[in-house]
Amino acid sequence: VVLGVQRFAPPFLSRIAVLIGIAVGLAVAVPFGFTDFGGVGDSDWLGISTPFHFGAPTFHASAIISMLVVALVTMTETTGDLIAVGEMTDRRIEPRTLSDGLRADGLSTILGGVFNTFPYTAYAQNVGLVGMTRVRSRWVVAAAGGILVLLGLLPKLGAVVAAIPAPVLGGAGLVMFGTVAASGLRTLARVDFEDNHNLTVVAVSVAVGVLPVGVPAVYEQFPDWFQTVMNSGISAGCLTAIVLNLLFNHLPSRGGSAAPETKGLAGGSGEDAVEKPREEVV
Structure with a gap:
């Protein structure tokens, strides 16, 4: 469905090919019993995460060392994602650009830790979406971030998303991850x-x-x-x-x-x- 919409649909619809593919996949999965919306009824309409829900932070040397290794890996992944986006948008990625991106990752991880989440990193699927939709405006990205913040306050919607079967998400992910891989190959092709x-x-x-x-x-x-x-x-x-x-x-x-x-x-x-x-x- 994603490939068909992207190839044959009008430009506007082709930009949301992944969303249409997920919607069609979900519609097909429901009558076959692949979904469970039981958690939707049990969820609240409005919810706010409690800061430090699991207690005040504690610090242990082994955990700190492990997190430093993980942070090094996520920084490397983020660097690759930023370079890939630069390739797609024909914008040269300068050291200052990379530094700003890594600082944003670190700041979001600290903020996320306060609200009981895992460390953040750049999401490779979003890089694929940039290549598929050809939408390169930072205003669109900022607006999408604001929408995600609002949606995060609606637990019922989160339960609906959680009910989407993994094969449906995987089908859409194939295209996006493939785009990321292709961008990586294009970057490596420039290496001496x-x-x-x-x-x-x-x-x-x-x-x-x-x-x-x-x-x-x-x-x-x-x-x-x-x-x-x-x-x-x-x-x-x-x-x-x-x-x-x-x-x-x-x-x-x-x-x-x-x-x-x-x-x-x-x-x-x-x-x-x-x-x-x-x-x-x-």
């Missing part, structure tokens, strides 16, 4: 892979990221804290990319096959890549 270690960085990072998906039990003998980070393909791939990029492209060469030091994504890309003399190994 000649006479450097960027190919190794990308290859190993992708392999490590896919590993827990292809072999779910690969880390079952490791400690819980290790599994928490590495069982997520996104987390595993991000951490691997960060470590390998630092190792191969930012630390001085001490041995092995030295490569020109470059700057840019994964160590260098396009016209931004600057070649420096190889360090002599004695």
